[in-house]
Amino acid sequence: MSHHGKGPYKLEVRALTLELEGDRILDGVEMGIQEGESFCILGGSGAGKSMLLRTVVRLHEPSSGEILLDGRAVSDLAPSDLRRRVNLVQQSPAMLDGTVEDNLMFGLDLTGVPPGEAKVRAAEALTVAALDPSFIDRRADKLSEGERQRVAIARAHALRPEVLLLDEPTAALDPRRTHEVERAILDLKKASTLTLVIVTHDIEQARRLGDRTILLRRGRVVAEGDSSTLLEDLDPGERARYMGELEQWHGEVKEGDACE
Numbered sequence: 254m255s256h257h258g259k260g261p262y263k264l265e266v267r268a269l270t271l272e273l274e275g276d277r278i279l280d281g282v283e284m285g286i287q288e289g290e291s292f293c294i295l296g297g298s299g300a301g302k303s304m305l306l307r308t309v310v311r312l313h314e315p316s317s318g319e320i321l322l323d324g325r326a327v328s329d330l331a332p333s334d335l336r337r338r339v340n341l342v343q344q345s346p347a348m349l350d351g352t353v354e355d356n357l358m359f360g361l362d363l364t365g366v367p368p369g370e371a372k373v374r375a376a377e378a379l380t381v382a383a384l385d386p387s388f389i390d391r392r393a394d395k396l397s398e399g400e401r402q403r404v405a406i407a408r409a410h411a412l413r414p415e416v417l418l419l420d421e422p423t424a425a426l427d428p429r430r431t432h433e434v435e436r437a438i439l440d441l442k443k444a445s446t447l448t449l450v451i452v453t454h455d456i457e458q459a460r461r462l463g464d465r466t467i468l469l470r471r472g473r474v475v476a477e478g479d480s481s482t483l484l485e486d487l488d489p490g491e492r493a494r495y496m497g498e499l500e501q502w503h504g505e506v507k508e509g510d511a512c513e
């Protein structure tokens with residue numbers, strides 16, 4: 254795959270390969286994301302989207318290739334430094350025991366934000382994540398999956414990372430909540446130099462949220478371009494494969510979803 258937009262990049266991935274238990278999960282992935290850009294990673298189930306994000310924050314050690322933050326290898330950064338600068342909201346985010354406030358305050362406290370400012374940030378983060386202020390006292394273990402996802406976004410945003418990685422941020426949400434979270438993501442994007450990387454299986458969401466998008470398939474980047482024209486620019490074979498994967502995905506969701 255040819256190389257992408259213009260540098261210098263906030264976050265750059267070069268020839269990234271990840272092998273686990275003999276399987277090649279990521280295969281020569283290249284991506285370059287500029288500061289303040291909103292970048293989408295699109296692909297069907299099992300394409301390697303989550304593993305790519307997880308590898309960027311070094312939850313997995315790449316087999317080969319490079320990951321650069323502001324031109325510096327992330328492997329050279331202290332883990333605490335990397336965690337502070339690049340924050341991953343996982344697909345099924347884990348919550349700490351206790352209240353939503355405990356969850357929001359924990360990381361702020363850990364990174365030395367004074368309690369007064371931490372409270373302000375926590376309250377603001379709830380608003381950004383489209384959660385009512387009353388959520389602050391809710392018990393984290395009693396939240397729905399969608400609410401948990403939004404608390405996780407709030408928790409990440411409160412820490413003011415330079416790069417925010419969101420893995421399927423709306424997969425567990427109904428259309429109204431999806432709209433609210435997308436609104437929040439667009440607000441985040443507007444208001445700051447924050448660099449956003451959003452994993453999605455939904456081309457329409459990529460169009461709404463992303464400046465540029467790559468399409469991942471079996472651990473490889475098979476297309477890359479402007480989010481609004483990516484699909485039209487695909488060669489017909491690749492487009493058909495992508496649409497097929499998508500149909501399969503929707504099928505899986507419908508089977509497991511009694512409410513729809």
Ligand SMILES: Nc1ncnc2c1ncn2[C@@H]1O[C@H](COP(=O)(O)OP(=O)(O)OP(=O)(O)O)[C@@H](O)[C@H]1O
Nearest residue numbers: 273274276278296297298299300301302303304305
């Ligand atoms: N710990 C692991 N060891 C070996 N293989 C793994 C591991 N975790 C994931 N995989 C495999 O890596 C591939 C990519 O998985 P990944 O979770 O990145 O897919 P995805 O694109 O995020 O899919 P989804 O849309 O379903 O979340 C899959 O084939 C998966 O089975």
Ligand SMILES: [Mg+2]
Nearest residue numbers: 302303304344
């Ligand atoms: Mg995933």
